[in-house]
Amino acid sequence: MSFLELASQNLVSPMVLFFALGLTAALARSDLSIPEAVAKTIALYLMMAIGFKGGVEVAKSGITALMLLVMLAGVLLSFIIPVIGFFALRAVSRLSAIDAAAIAAHYGSISIVTFVAATEAVRGLGLPFEGFLVAVAAVMETPAILSALLLARRAQPPGQVQGEGESAGALIREVGLNASVVMLVGSFLIGWATGPKGLAMIAPFIVDPFRGVLCLFLLDMGLVAGRGMREGARHLAPPVLAFGILMPLFSAAVAALLILPLGLSVGGAAVFITLAASASYIAVPAAMRLALPEAKPAIYLTLSLGVTFPFNLALGIPLYLALAQRVGL
């Protein structure tokens, strides 16, 4: 399928349209909103569902060399993308080193909802994809944070960053134990342990209604993104805005090159490329408030959630699919 066909099909999916509804409602200042308790729970539900399903796939296929290689590729990307992003931002914008490092961390890490949207698009084309990619997503969450910390420290007079006296180790531990990582990895392991028999037991909860719940969550993300855009737009200079769209494209290209020799399926390649191209909006922002509190959240949150996420959801994913048709098996 051509990119245009993929894109137009993607744009009329209920998922994308519910995101657009949320965005529109927030920009029009509607009071529509999802309570925090429910948004938090839906996010956990999504982790549980995709973790479990991924684990069941691995239970079926076993641990393979491909799986380990792709995980390694993922960790590498998560370390490297922030470095590239950091120097790119410093070169084109007037952002401080701290702000640039904080933004870069988001792009090295991943967004689970973008991941899910890619798997749905892949499924919609009838393509299979490797179940272990959930584990790849999990290992890509945190290395980017370490990368960004090192960048920020290098740029800062010693003693100023991490003045809190918290070691980077303590921070990484905290991030590694954050709710979404634990839920994703834990459900993955449980899915692995219980296999298809376990899945059969809870499929009516985690499989059947999954897409509908995803629509509700995308509506919520649209609302939050729209509100963020209204508040945060003035914090985004044009070069930073451009970064929010060009960086995912660049990461996608790097990811495509990196997995070219590994032999992922087309669906798997599309999902992996999407992971690389996606930017975190839950785990990394919270980590940045602790690790680099001087970095302005209005910039990185707005960029990740208000620019990159909608771009990936609407145009990025079809593009990565088209790209994957070239690099996947």
Next chain:
Amino acid sequence: MSFLELASQNLVSPMVLFFALGLTAALARSDLSIPEAVAKTIALYLMMAIGFKGGVEVAKSGITALMLLVMLAGVLLSFIIPVIGFFALRAVSRLSAIDAAAIAAHYGSISIVTFVAATEAVRGLGLPFEGFLVAVAAVMETPAILSALLLARRAQPPGQVQGEGESAGALIREVGLNASVVMLVGSFLIGWATGPKGLAMIAPFIVDPFRGVLCLFLLDMGLVAGRGMREGARHLAPPVLAFGILMPLFSAAVAALLILPLGLSVGGAAVFITLAASASYIAVPAAMRLALPEAKPAIYLTLSLGVTFPFNLALGIPLYLALAQRVGL
């Protein structure tokens, strides 16, 4: 089927019984309650589900003259019912003009849960109904508010009402963008755009568990209504109480006459009549707190939620069904 058969079948449905459970629990001062965050979310879920399904129906049938005519009839009723209600209340009770206008606004607008209960009853009889009635419900939500404002202004010394300096336009805009309207209309449009293919994707979320979720929401409404009755009963004089039951019957009759020439199906007629007979309990109360803050919420909330809603749920709907068998095709 006769009214008695319809009514007795209706009264033993899980929906009505869960409402009765909530009512009983609240009157017995049980501490059973649904957290606010969850109640809000279930309400949004119901809007999403019925909006989407309605949109899919319209995608199948296209825009028809019948649809436009019924929407017009709905808007008309929403404008006119408050006027009739207002003068009726002023004639029979000692309520102030402001209180009478505020109450009247509720009866011109609609209750989505009553709408849903009617569609379930219609489905229970194996009758079809027109999907565009969701759109009719949406357009009937707000005109009543405008009507009531004009009535209140006419009755008040100038400058006293709307002293807030907010124009009626700003208010209508605010009400038009309120969460439930946006969710209903937005989901309707998405359902329309994605059609049966979109529905197939999210049906396990918005169709299959719908009735069960509705039971939970009706339990919640029973709890809120029961609490309201305990607190608010003393605010309701006998003529006002009578209004809460006679006004829906009157509106139903007017609605039946109005659509007689239009040629709705029996199921559609029953649903339309129910819309006319139903009274708002989410959107209009909030609007009244802004538009007519001098009106006493204890009166209009108790009347709408504690008197008219239970009446419609238990006896009104079977009655409107019986009536529709006379006016529908």
Next chain:
Amino acid sequence: MSFLELASQNLVSPMVLFFALGLTAALARSDLSIPEAVAKTIALYLMMAIGFKGGVEVAKSGITALMLLVMLAGVLLSFIIPVIGFFALRAVSRLSAIDAAAIAAHYGSISIVTFVAATEAVRGLGLPFEGFLVAVAAVMETPAILSALLLARRAQPPGQVQGEGESAGALIREVGLNASVVMLVGSFLIGWATGPKGLAMIAPFIVDPFRGVLCLFLLDMGLVAGRGMREGARHLAPPVLAFGILMPLFSAAVAALLILPLGLSVGGAAVFITLAASASYIAVPAAMRLALPEAKPAIYLTLSLGVTFPFNLALGIPLYLALAQRVGL
């Protein structure tokens, strides 16, 4: 099946593993948590689902002598177990009479989630069980509280206990109307009234996703139990800890003897024995804060939720199943 087979099968069910995930996450100080509003709602959902399903079973089978006898046996156990538990605790530990009475009340009452876990295990073996056991669970919730109050009063100088001036009757009324009892009993009655036809309407909500929702709730219970263990472990002397495991075994044995002559099915016997062996962690703790506020919640909550519940979930239930194979029909 032997106990070892039953236990090993039980230990790799998604339910038990999600509980273990929660426990581990809490002990590792992860910030994973389920919002209070959602935890409360899931608990209500579980009550609704099992109450309704139990009621439908009774609608099918009618009221039988067996049902009445087992209910009587349940009430008896709920009264007697606290007495035995109280004297056992006073004999082996240094707990005050008030603390001992409060703990004992928990073991006389029941835990609905343990009940549900037992029914799932029974179903997993393809065994049927009597639907009226839901009603038995409901009647076993409160007598234990009365028992414990009498024990505490006997041991206290008059005037000190219930100094609040609240009569035991008022307290029992309050407990009888608490959210979980009302939801369980109300749904049971509605299930009874609407029968299989009602169940068919809402099965996609209360039957199909039930196990998945249960997994989420067990995750939550694991989190709360783990947090409680971290905070409360120091309050538990070894004899008290031992009580948390030996008392359920003792209660199970007594329950097995009591129903031996009644002729329950094997599945039903396993469920009944589990009820007797389970300890309350929602209704009784709240009641104890009112009835015996001097009793330390850190002790009874930690013991019930952090010791007895995990024991029952992991090892108790397979044990009670093995036991039931000896006493059931």
Next chain:
Amino acid sequence: MVQTHLKKRIEIILEAPALHRLTDRLNQAGVTGYTIVPVLAGRGQDGTWSAEGLAGDAGRLVMVISIVDAAKADDVLDRVYTLLARQIGIVTVSDVQVIRADHF
């Protein structure tokens, strides 16, 4: 300048199961109103508490705020104090100014 009147603001943090007992006592003391605010978590002499994940009332706290006339404050405090002697919780009192004296 706005004309204000001195009142007492009583703030009570209390375990949730005993909330009705508290509001009963406030009503008996004749306060004109109170407001209940949710509490997420806390730490005190009995250790750390958190409402997260709790399906029941035990182990949860709530905060109750009541603005009372200075003349009534002692009576209110007395009643609250005897309750807090047995239930988990704390109470503080502070001075506040209000605009409509008749409302309190």
Next chain:
Amino acid sequence: MVQTHLKKRIEIILEAPALHRLTDRLNQAGVTGYTIVPVLAGRGQDGTWSAEGLAGDAGRLVMVISIVDAAKADDVLDRVYTLLARQIGIVTVSDVQVIRADHF
């Protein structure tokens, strides 16, 4: 010793539908900020309220706290007061110390 500055803490309990009107007025009065806290339930002259189970805004309360400069307090109170004359709610003012005077 930490150097502190005297400010006014304005605490408003208000029905939720009118929240935007209140924050508009606070903004107009030039306050540097405010914080909105959820309210579970309450009792006043109009009886008992509870947010539990409510799907809409009517019948819910919120609490708004704003720390303002004493010089601005009267103006803020004036504007809040005219709003509260028509909407359900109460307002109290108290003295607080802050550390960074420039922040308020």
Next chain:
Amino acid sequence: MVQTHLKKRIEIILEAPALHRLTDRLNQAGVTGYTIVPVLAGRGQDGTWSAEGLAGDAGRLVMVISIVDAAKADDVLDRVYTLLARQIGIVTVSDVQVIRADHF
């Protein structure tokens, strides 16, 4: 008359990700307890915030209230202040009366 004792009420509004850092500091300063209250939304120099719809901690605020002995207040404020120099949030202090002096 009820015998009361003067204490300081420290009220901190802070971004949620830094909550543990704050409670660690409070514990280090030896406060006897604190209470955490949820916050719905707010406005400050950095613009408007709202917790609605947020799945993560970033962008959310919480309120922490701690009643401390006047003798300890300065130390507590010092520690809180150095934290707030880097994290988003504000702190205020006011006088309150408590009944049981030994509890704080």
